[in-house]
Amino acid sequence: MSAVVLGTGRMAPGIAAALAQTGARVTVAGRSIGRAIRTAEIAGEGVTARALEADAFRDARLVVETVTEDFEVKTQVYALVAPWLDSDTILATNTSSLSISALGRGLPRPETFAGLHFLYPADITAVVEIIAGEATADGTVDALSQLAIQMGKAPVVARRDVPGFVWNRLQHALLREALWLVDQQVADIATVDAAVSDGLAPRWLAAGPFATADLGGMDTWSRVATGIFPHLASDPGLAAALEQHARAGTTFYEWDAGAQPDVSELRSQAIRTSRDVTVARRRLTPTARSAGTPREPAPGPAELARHAAALRSIADALDAQRLPEEIARTSGQLRLLAARFEDAAAPAPGVREEPGR
Numbered sequence: 248m249s250a251v252v253l254g255t256g257r258m259a260p261g262i263a264a265a266l267a268q269t270g271a272r273v274t275v276a277g278r279s280i281g282r283a284i285r286t287a288e289i290a291g292e293g294v295t296a297r298a299l300e301a302d303a304f305r306d307a308r309l310v311v312e313t314v315t316e317d318f319e320v321k322t323q324v325y326a327l328v329a330p331w332l333d334s335d336t337i338l339a340t341n342t343s344s345l346s347i348s349a350l351g352r353g354l355p356r357p358e359t360f361a362g363l364h365f366l367y368p369a370d371i372t373a374v375v376e377i378i379a380g381e382a383t384a385d386g387t388v389d390a391l392s393q394l395a396i397q398m399g400k401a402p403v404v405a406r407r408d409v410p411g412f413v414w415n416r417l418q419h420a421l422l423r424e425a426l427w428l429v430d431q432q433v434a435d436i437a438t439v440d441a442a443v444s445d446g447l448a449p450r451w452l453a454a455g456p457f458a459t460a461d462l463g464g465m466d467t468w469s470r471v472a473t474g475i476f477p478h479l480a481s482d483p484g485l486a487a488a489l490e491q492h493a494r495a496g497t498t499f500y501e502w503d504a505g506a507q508p509d510v511s512e513l514r515s516q517a518i519r520t521s522r523d524v525t526v527a528r529r530r531l532t533p534t535a536r537s538a539g540t541p542r543e544p545a546p547g548p549a550e551l552a553r554h555a556a557a558l559r560s561i562a563d564a565l566d567a568q569r570l571p572e573e574i575a576r577t578s579g580q581l582r583l584l585a586a587r588f589e590d591a592a593a594p595a596p597g598v599r600e601e602p603g604r
Contacts, residue, residue: 248272249306253299253328254313255282256343260289261369266372267293269397276303304331309394311363313341322353329355337387337568339363343415347380347408357382362405363391364412371518373525375582378405382511401529426488427480436499452524453584458532523557524584558585 248271251261255277263286267273273294283296297303304310310332314324321340332338338360340350351439353355362378369375375398377391388404394403407411411419425439434442450459460468492498562585 248308250274250285250309250311251276251307252311253277254323254341255279255286256313256315258313258365258367258369259286261288261367261371262313262341262365263294264370265365265375265400266309266311267291267396268399271309271392273301274307275592276300297328298386301331304328304336307332310336310338311341312338316342316344317604318345318350321350325350325354335359337361337390339391341365344411346410347383349379351380351382358384359387361387361391361414362408364414364539366414368515371515373400373518373522374414375400375401376405376412376414378401378408380408401525424480424483427482430485430488452521453528454532457535520561523561544555545589557586 248269251274252259252266253276253505255275258277263273263275263427264558267290271293272398273290275283275287275290275294275296276299277286277296278299280296280298283298287294287296299333310328312321312324321342325338325594329338334356338361340347340355340362341364342350342362343364351360354360357380360380361383362376362380364376364378366372366374366376375395377388377395379388388406392402392404403413409416421443425443428434428439429436454462
């Protein structure tokens with residue numbers, strides 16, 4: 248397959264690298280040939296650069312637009328490149344917030360247009376969002392879903408074009424609650440971050456919110472939700488805290504020089520090392536009641552042993568780095584999960600996990 252990454256911004260190298268991992272011939276096209284060349288060099292093997300002209304799109308089966316997050320800019324770019332595309336070429340946008348339906352209305356073939364929202368860093372994250380607009384054909388969604396699988400990512404398909412899609416709705420719902428807790432002086436910033444990073448994140452890595460409710464017992468979760476849901480934050484004014492920081496150019500933390508890149512790299516390392524847990528979770532978790540896809544075969548003893556060995560190896564690597572206590576605690580959690588794989592034993596009947604434990 249031949250693919251074009253349209254744009255040379257922060258996301259472009261990772262997207263190009265992710266596409267190249269499938270064996271596709273990938274071209275980065277940009278208004279500045281110099282920036283396109285630098286983007287292709289960062290992306291690595293299998294990625295070339297071209298100027299933003301018709302020849303760059305001649306054989307493309309997929310074009311992924313990743314220009315600035317501005318509606319007018321994107322639609323102007325589409326008006327330029329649409330005449331250069333074959334009738335069956337898929338044009339996808341990496342927007343994280345703009346309406347797919349609105350972006351596609353001016354296109355000559357909106358049925359071949361969809362959202363393909365990569366998360367940063369695009370080449371190593373385990374999921375990619377696929378968003379259908381009002382005119383997007385099912386075949387376009389299916390083709391992008393298959394591409395996601397080829398990239399080694401789980402396709403997160405949003406069948407309806409709603410603000411924020413799936414990823415950002417979930418992410419910002421939690422952020423809004425975090426802002427409320429700090430605004431109301433219930434907890435400070437570091438405490439809220441620790442509750443998510445050290446508490447929710449490891450649990451949700453192995454079992455998402457629906458699976459966690461199943462494990463905890465629907466009766467317990469129903470009672471807790473009935474009591475808490477009416478009190479969750481809904482004040483739109485909470486976004487003012489973010490706006491104030493944006494205007495002032497400040498951050499929530501007082502970062503030392505070089506600390507942000509170090510934490511960013513630590514996050515990337517965590518994403519890489521989580522893949523074995525992700526693979527195991529997908530195999531161990533049964534098909535959801537609302538889904539129509541068949542359940543993957545249960546892993547055999549050899550595969551469980553392999554996952555256990557991988558988890559122990561990750562835990563050893565974390566311990567060797569002498570990370571701060573709150574981060575290093577993850578190695579203990581990984582060892583417990585490895586032991587579960589080794590035992591290959593289901594939880595005892597009738598034993599339910601409390602939501603807060």
